[in-house]
Amino acid sequence: MSLTSDEVNRIAFLARLAIDPDKIDAYAKDLSGIMNFIDEMSAVDTEAVPPMAHPLDQAQRLRPDVVTEENQRETFQKIAPKVEAGLYLVPKVLE
Amino acid sequence: MQWETVIGLEIHAQLATKSKIFSGAATLYGAEPNTQACAIDLGLPGVLPVLNQEAVKMAVKFGLAIGATVSPRSVFARKNYFYPDLPKGYQISQFDLPVVSTGETTIVVDGEVKVIGITRAHLEEDAGKSLHEDFEGHTGIDLNRAGTPLLEIVSEPDMRSAKEAVAYMKKVHALVRYLEICDGNMQEGSFRCDANVSIRPKGQEKFGTRAEIKNLNSFRFVEKAINYEVLRQIEILENGGTIVQETRLYDANKDETRSMRSKEEANDYRYFPDPDLLPLEIAADFIESIRTQLPELPDQKKLRFKAQYGLTDYDAEVLTATRELASYFEQVALLSGSDPKLCANWVMGDLAAALNKASLEIEESPVDPQRLAGLIQRIADDTISGKIAKQVFEGLWASLESADAIIYREGLRQITDTGAIEAIIDAIIAENPAQVEGYRSGKDKLFGFFVGQAMKATEGKANPAQLNELLKKKLS
Amino acid sequence: MHDKTIRELSDGLKSKAFSSLELTESFLKRIERLDPSINAFITVTPERALKAAKAADVALEKGAAGPLTGIPIAQKDIFCTEGVRSSCGSKMLDQFISPYNATVVDRLNAAGTVMLGKLNMDEFAMGSSNETSFYGPVKNPWNLETVPGGSSGGSAAAVAARLVPGATGTDTGGSIRQPAAFCGITGIKPTYGLVSRWGMIAFASSLDQAGPMAKTAEDCALLLEAMAGFDPKDSTSLERPKETYSQGLDESIEGLRIGLPQEFFGEGLDPDIHQAIQAAIGEIEKLGATVKAISLPHMHLSGPAYYVVAPAECSSNLARLDGVRYGYRAENPKDLKDLYMRSRGEGFGAEVKRRILIGTYALSAGYYDAYYIKAQKIRRLISDDFKKAFEEVDVIMGPTSPSVAFQFGEKSQDPIAMYLSDIYTIAVNLAGLPGMSVPVGFSKGLPIGMQIIGNYFSEQRLLHVAHRYQGVTDWHQQSPTL
Known part of the structure; x- marks a missing residue:
């Protein structure tokens, strides 16, 4: 399995990661190596094996419908990069 | 070419829980920006979701109400995409194992009953809101709504017109309100839908390419957006073009749909089971206990109204459209002890018209069932005529008085004393010899003249039937 | 005083x-003197520590x-600590002062421990050598030219250098056990679900588990008693009666x-390590244990399954780091896409990016079944x-790592070589089992660790066996000369 530079660019965009164009080839090489390592799995027949998503073979625990949280906007927005009028700001989003 | 429209709806009903689906923050509408966004809703590093059991209960209620399968085991998955109103970079939703699957409901359009399949209903969290007013070239993000529980109700592509789509949406709207799992407030976005619209040549089996119209938050917009979209697609196909599968936005001001390219850039959502949440298991006895708590649903209520009150199909349909309206009608019928059809006419007629004019909901009516019942009793026992009743109703609407008090104060009681009516008729005959002559020589139309004169003399209070009878006798 | 165990200090x-207060001041002085050459701490919190020490007194x-x-004690910087930078070893969270405490932090505070600071680690716990930290690599106190292991390298090095008597770590694929082995200390990764993950910055949610790192098994038991227990804020936290591990x-x-799995003693294992493990097992046999050859086919x-599951989960877990609500934000973004791309591109280091890319790829349309589902089946x-x-x-015993601590730069250019240093530990995380590492000897002056793996909830048994072994050996008492 080997990844092309185009594929790396496509995934990098999906993951919203800016990657230095000079380094794309190096990433492609590293990722291809890792995918080859991973591809060892394909040698095993797992047709009848049920996937295991989680180590705990249990049901989800639920919580009662109770409001437990108070307004902490000031605390939370102290660590925010850009806020105004209680809102988080991002560059203009066009719909 | 004859075209057939195919529509499927994805309805988002905001569940009426006190706290959010995965956090203990409040879900109240209209709070100051970001004051109801806790650490979990903000997606701070290290936080974890814990599912609200009430949201699960509500989903089960809905499942039972549409005769669906409630999955004993369902799974929460992450839908991954970047958007500023989505704090974690993924939405917790359900993908291949939803909590509710394969149900159905019925709609009535133009007197025809039609079954609409409901593919699935799943639990998920809502996103926040982007405020596009300009903050020096920036968009503001309010995450109060982030994490609010939603039930996404996905229909089969079973609707063939905008009218059917609206009827279906209204039906689901009534259902969720009957079940008290959603307040149904469309202005606040508590109930909204995405419409998948495509067209195909009539008779063709294969579906056409669909466009998804996002975020329709009124019945009127659903109808208009679909109608616009259908015409747009017909025009493209008839000009030899092809439909692009895409997400579109309905612009109510321009009454048109337009492409939302921003959402199209990358729609590889990379769903996978959320490792923070184990499978949701719902025990059979829990489902049964909820079944016993279900209220009477619209379809059941409609059947009962027809049987118990002898109402027509149409009247029963209208009166059971919402739980509040049905309850209002039943109280009027009970309190008045009068003919249910008369009660139905008043509730659906004068009262509905007045509410509509004042933009009020039935539960906000200034005339409560008790007072309307009082009015209907007086019609039924001939104390007042139907015409005078309209006048009394205006009094009920404008004051807190009872119908009896208004009738007494205004002296609206109907004159049913034969002697009194005869005396008035005698006077009119004496004063209008020419008309009497004319009527007796065959001008039947003049009868109305005498009725009018008598009503004028009694200020409309003469019992109309009695008056007619006596007039005929005296004039013959 | 610095060589004393937690048990001894507690008695004192x-x-x-x-x-x-005296104890705290003494450790703070030692950190001030020695840490510049070790780099185990990202943040030292003397004021808080002195205040907590006075309260303890x-x-x-x-x-x-x-x-x-x-x-x-000291906390791995993956745990959110209210009012203190909680960086997770990343430029992305360099300015992140956590507004809340992790449950582990709350519990250790409630137990009366005195936090001296936050420990260095591989960025977002992704690494086996501590070379991916934004704050520079931690040095192995036994040989400053070699790595301390990772990702809990700061924790292991701090305990080994006697800068702190005990520390917290987290283990997603060996991140407690491998650095414990490299630095000659004892560490345990409990059963998944035993210790709450609330406030522990997630790497791979279905694999991550916190545990203690200290000189001895007994100290680990004392720390684990405080750390473990049901937490309603983590829906994967297990509701079970509290155990007293000590x-x-x-x-x-x-x-x-x-059980000795043949797969643990095959090709690629350093012969010195093989020998040391056999000697250690010999000691345990003398205590009355029996040995059986087994296979984990x-x-x-x-490794292949882990490098799908962990990156897949991390690609999603790290999506929240977008420069909007907290954390690093690129300067003057020209639009939203630029804000995302550059904040994340500049805020994350190379290894984190590699893993996000792998995970994104494995989950993307057309590859999900071949990679993610396949890995779950494996x-x-x-x-x-x-x-x-x-x-x-x-119990199952074997080496913790195929080699002792390696040189800086030796494997950092070759991801696969780096990944192979965890080959004996990651299976334990995939299964969610408890595992620990105990020092059992040296090779070329560098410590060797033995791994002990148990069935679910057998922490007590693992600590018991390790404690008895430490009762008849003194590897755990050795300390580097600094």
Whole structure:
């Protein structure tokens, strides 16, 4: 399995990661190596094996419908990069 | 070419829980920006979701109400995409194992009953809101709504017109309100839908390419957006073009749909089971206990109204459209002890018209069932005529008085004393010899003249039937 | 004083041989003197520490003290600590002052421990050498030219250098056990779900588990007692009766059945390590245990499965780091896409980016079944191997790592070589089992660790066996000359 530079660019965009164009080839090489390592799995027949998503073979625990949280906007927005009028700001989003 | 429209709806009903689906923050509408966004809703590093059991209960209620399968085991998955109103970079939703699957409901359009399949209903969290007013070239993000529980109700592509789509949406709207799992407030976005619209040549089996119209938050917009979209697609196909599968936005001001390219850039959502949440298991006895708590649903209520009150199909349909309206009608019928059809006419007629004019909901009516019942009793026992009743109703609407008090104060009681009516008729005959002559020589139309004169003399209070009878006798 | 175990320090505090304030000041001085060459700490919090020590002394005075009251510890910087930078070793969170505490932090605070600061680690716990930290690599106190292991390298090095008597770590694929082995200390990764993950910055949610790192098994037991327990804020936290791991450690291990998987002793294992492990098992046999050869036939697939599952989960877990609500934000973004791309591109280091890319790829349309589902199936096979093994044996033993600590730069250019240093540990995370590492010797002056793996919830047994072993050996008492 080997990844092309185009594929790396496509995934990098999906993951919203800016990657230095000079380094794309190096990433492609590293990722291809890792995918080859991973591809060892394909040698095993797992047709009848049920996937295991989680180590705990249990049901989800639920919580009662109770409001437990108070307004902490000031605390939370102290660590925010850009806020105004209680809102988080991002560059203009066009719909 | 004859075209057939195919529509499927994805309805988002905001569940009426006190706290959010995965956090203990409040879900109240209209709070100051970001004051109801806790650490979990903000997606701070290290936080974890814990599912609200009430949201699960509500989903089960809905499942039972549409005769669906409630999955004993369902799974929460992450839908991954970047958007500023989505704090974690993924939405917790359900993908291949939803909590509710394969149900159905019925709609009535133009007197025809039609079954609409409901593919699935799943639990998920809502996103926040982007405020596009300009903050020096920036968009503001309010995450109060982030994490609010939603039930996404996905229909089969079973609707063939905008009218059917609206009827279906209204039906689901009534259902969720009957079940008290959603307040149904469309202005606040508590109930909204995405419409998948495509067209195909009539008779063709294969579906056409669909466009998804996002975020329709009124019945009127659903109808208009679909109608616009259908015409747009017909025009493209008839000009030899092809439909692009895409997400579109309905612009109510321009009454048109337009492409939302921003959402199209990358729609590889990379769903996978959320490792923070184990499978949701719902025990059979829990489902049964909820079944016993279900209220009477619209379809059941409609059947009962027809049987118990002898109402027509149409009247029963209208009166059971919402739980509040049905309850209002039943109280009027009970309190008045009068003919249910008369009660139905008043509730659906004068009262509905007045509410509509004042933009009020039935539960906000200034005339409560008790007072309307009082009015209907007086019609039924001939104390007042139907015409005078309209006048009394205006009094009920404008004051807190009872119908009896208004009738007494205004002296609206109907004159049913034969002697009194005869005396008035005698006077009119004496004063209008020419008309009497004319009527007796065959001008039947003049009868109305005498009725009018008598009503004028009694200020409309003469019992109309009695008056007619006596007039005929005296004039013959 | 710095060589004393937590148990010894606790006794000293109770008998008033010294106060918590004295103890705390003494460790803070040692950190100030030695840490510049080790780089184990990202943040030292002396003011908080002194305040907490004074409070502990009051509690000790009142006789309201538990075994950990007044004991200095340090937290891996993956745990959110209110009012203190919680960086996770990343530029992305360099300015992140957490507004809340992790449950582990709350619990250790409640137990009366005194936090001295936050420990260095591989960025977002992704690494096996501590070379991916934004704050520079941690040096192995046994040889400053070699790595301390990772990702809990700061924790292991701090304990080994006697900068702190105990520390917290987290283990997603070996991140407690491998650095414990490289630095010659004891560390345990508990059963998944035993210690709350609330406030522990997620790497791979279905694999991550926190645990203690200290000089001895007994100290780990004391720390684990405070850390473990049900937490309603983590829906994967298990509701079960609380255990006292430090009780009954001296009892006999007569009849203990040890499984030795052939897959742990094959090609690629350093012969010195092989020998040291055999010697250690010999000692444990002398204590009454028996040995049985077993097989974990799918062991070789744990690496490939892990490098799908962990990156897949991390690609999603790290999506929240977008420069909007907290954390690093690129300067003057020209639009939203630029804000995302550059904040994340500049905020994350190369290894984190590699793993996000792998995970994104494995989950993307058309590859999900071939990679993610396949890896989950392999995960089941590996878990079933362990289930079968534990029908026959009580514990499984083997090396923690195929080599001792390696040189800086030796593997950092080759991701696969780096990944292979965790080949004995990651299967344990995939299955969610408890595992620990104990020092059992040296090779070329560098410590060797032995791994002990148990069935679900057998922490007590693992600590018991390790404690008895440490009762007859002194590897755990050795400390580097600094």
